Amino acid sequence: MKVTIIIPSLNPDEKLEEVANGLIDAGYEDIVIVNDGSDEAHLDPFKALEAKPQCTILTHEVNKGKGRGLKTAFSYILENRTDIDGVITVDGDNQHQVKDITACGQMMVQEKDAIVLGCRDFSGKDIPTRSKFGNKLTSFIFRVACSVNISDTQTGLRAIPVQYLKYMLEIEGERFEYETNMLLSLKTYKIPYKEVKIETVYIEENQTSHFNPIVDSFKIYRVIFKFMFSSVAASIIDIIIFAILVRITGSVLDIKLSVFVSTFGARAVSSIFNCIFNKKAVFKSDAPIVKVLVKYYILSVIQTAISYLSVMGITTLLALAAEPLIVLSKVVVDVLLFFISFKIQKVWVYKN
Structure with a gap:
């Protein structure tokens, strides 16, 4: 399995290094990390990871949003990684376990032409209310209005075959709404998708997330x-x-x-x-x-x-x-x- 890991990050704490080091220990040799305009107080994780040969740091001088961060990585990979099977997008807050990342990558390689989504179970009592409600509402709208049946519409763990990256660059959106647009565009581009059930992890009730429940939900539902x-x-x-x-x-x-x-x-x-x-x-x-x-x-x-x-x-x-x-x-x-x-x-x- 020859894949590139993509981690967009804004003002990270020590979890970003934990994620990258865990992937390196598991044998991943190509990790692209996008510094999306982090402030001076949060640059140490990027400096530490830049010293590792497995990591490439791409930097936005100002914050441009998660969607733009992913597009920056996609563009870089299309120009510099022509021989890979695909990419796996991972959140930098340690919510995605290495075993689940690997499972998504393996299914992507096995299926060859399908995007693989790492989907969490939102039925548990320990799931933050905003995440549980937001996912149920968005999943319902996807299913009823758009005929797209996805159990976890908010997942950031996605394995994408390299041949689809050019389409990913055409999708509208610069911030969190980009990930929603990507899912809605699967039918437009006739891209099949598969789901892999993954462990549901919310660390410190997801306090390090930069998702704004009001502003970003409006963009997504718009x-x-x-x-x-x-x-x-x-x-x-x-x-x-x-x-x-x-x-x-x-x-x-x-x-x-x-x-x-x-x-x-x-x-x-x-x-x-x-x-x-x-x-x-x-x-x-x-x-x-x-x-x-x-x-x-x-x-x-x-x-x-x-x-x-x-x-x-x-x-x-x-x-x-x-x-x-x-x-x-x-x-x-x-x-x-x-x-x-x-x-x-x-x-x-x-x-x-």
Whole structure:
């Protein structure tokens, strides 16, 4: 197994040396450590490790973020390590055990074309609340909105085959959100992934982590919700147009025809926005526009029909006549259809 270990680090304590020395003792001969703009008081670990032949220190003059630190290492490796199997990213706070690092590397070499994620078990009572809640929430959103099923979305232990590093440089994000973007991009680049169960270690309740629960969580979830924004915006447009059309047609048409005209009229307007925005900004699909439009409107017609039949069924079953109640039934139906539609759009309509 010929791999390069990557350790991004900001203002480390003695744990960074413990991690590197443990890897050296285990036989790892190539360790790239990125000093991400650490202050003068925290330079000793880098100086000590720089003296070791197994270690290479790359330095940012100012703090640029974990994502940029990883990209700096990836670029260096692509230029200077052309004969390795891949890289393994490791956190410098001693949370990743050598045996788990080795297990991830071995599976990467065995699978050859899969990124391997070292995944922790978050069911234990000793897991910090912010980590347990954050991982469960992100995993749920990944699974429901993005069709990516990963049990530990926050893991920093990742074994990446060298052929994928060029793609890793294309992924957006400079700080903690980069690692989330990487996972979301696995489907975009059609990169398979495997999981290896690893020991769950939280030292001093993870106090040395530079993850800001508010700022960095916002960046992470902003990336995820970008995938959902287009459909939500289109749904809002659809409901507004529907409400306007129901008011206009309600006085001149019977209730069934009014709902029919309003449903299809609203969908015609919202679908134009949704299709264009999804292709350009959300899925960044390079599929031919004609092919996308055909698939999109096939899905849109089916979804609209289901929406109409459902709203009509609810209206009839509950004998609804008031406009606000009809609109409310439309909202409930479309929220349910939203999740189904989003998955179909991602895996079929905008497939590159």
